[in-house]
Amino acid sequence: MIVVKLVGGLGNQMFQYALGRKLALAKQQELRFDFRFLERSLITSTPRALELHVFPAVEPHLIAASASQLRQSDQYLDSTLFKAYNRGRKLMGMTPAFSLTTDYYSLAYKPEFLQTQGELVYVDGLWQSERWFDQIAQSIRNDFVFPSFVSAPAQEIAPRIRTTNSVSLHIRRGDYLTEAEAAKYASVCSLEYYEHAIDEIVAKTGKDITVYVFSDDIAWAEQNLKVPYPCVFVKNAPSSLVMRICT
Incomplete structure (x- = not known):
């Protein structure tokens, strides 16, 4: 069983999903997800929710891990006795009852992680390299196909974007400003950075643009x-759904 912890916004969730799919296919094991961080983070300064629902092909794979599977992962993280039991199984040549694969800050491709063995493999990290899933890249692309616009606001703004020289600009603030852990590895860009970036686009394209701002x-x-x-x-x-059609 592969259990993947989902954290962050849509971009992070896409990488986590892709690695989970790769592991599940390679090991011929079932794939489940731990949604608890997203459920709890709804009360934090930067609300996070499950966003993978935006892809219709992903929806059938978004199966929650059972309470017993999540309890086993929590026991491993918190219990010295359970860790000793797991080590004993390894020493006897048995498949570990549980394996933890985690990486948040290096963002490096480490192929040895793909060899992790366990009756239950818990995956916790960001995994921001396409090399994690390059062998199933086409399957992942097939999964990450956006639907047609369905919400009224999206249907209203889409024609305006398509009929202008549209530029998508995303301003990230939120937890980069308010959460100490996030501030260790990320920071907000200055207004001058965004202004210079827009000027660069105009200078290189020579076009009159309309800037669509997301934040x-x-x-x-x-x-x-x-x-x-x-x-x-x-x-x-x-x-x-809207940013992707900016030209």
């Missing part, structure tokens, strides 16, 4: 971002 703090972006080009601050339409 986890859209009110701040609307108040502070000042550029000499038309700006649309997108507030209600699902960003993942």
Whole structure:
């Protein structure tokens, strides 16, 4: 059994899902997910929720791990006795009852992780390299196909984007400002950075543009971002569906 912990926004969840699919296919094991972080994080400064639902082909694979499977993973992390039992199984040449595979900060491809053995393999990390799943890249691309626009706000704004020289601009704030752990490895970009990036696009394309702004703090972006080009601050339409059609 492969159990993947889902954390973060859609981008992180896509990498975590892709590695889980790779492990499950390679080991011919069932794939399950631990959604608890997303459920708990709804009360944090940057709310997170399950966003993989946006891909219809992914939906059938989003099966929650059972309570007993999650309890086993928690026991391994918290119980010295359970860890000793697991080591004993390894020494006797038996498949470990549980294996933990984790990596958050190196973001490096470590192929030895793919050899992890266990009756239950718990996967916890970011896995931000396409090399983790390059052998099943086409299957992952098939899974990550966006649907047609379904929400009214998306249907309303899509024609405007398609009929202008549209530029997607995402301003990340949220936990990069408020959470100490996130601040250890990430920081917000300055307004000057965004303004210079837009100027670069105009200089290289020679086109009149319309900037479509997305943010986890859209009110701040609307108040502070000042550029000499038309700006649309997108507030209600699902960003993942809308950003992809900006030209």
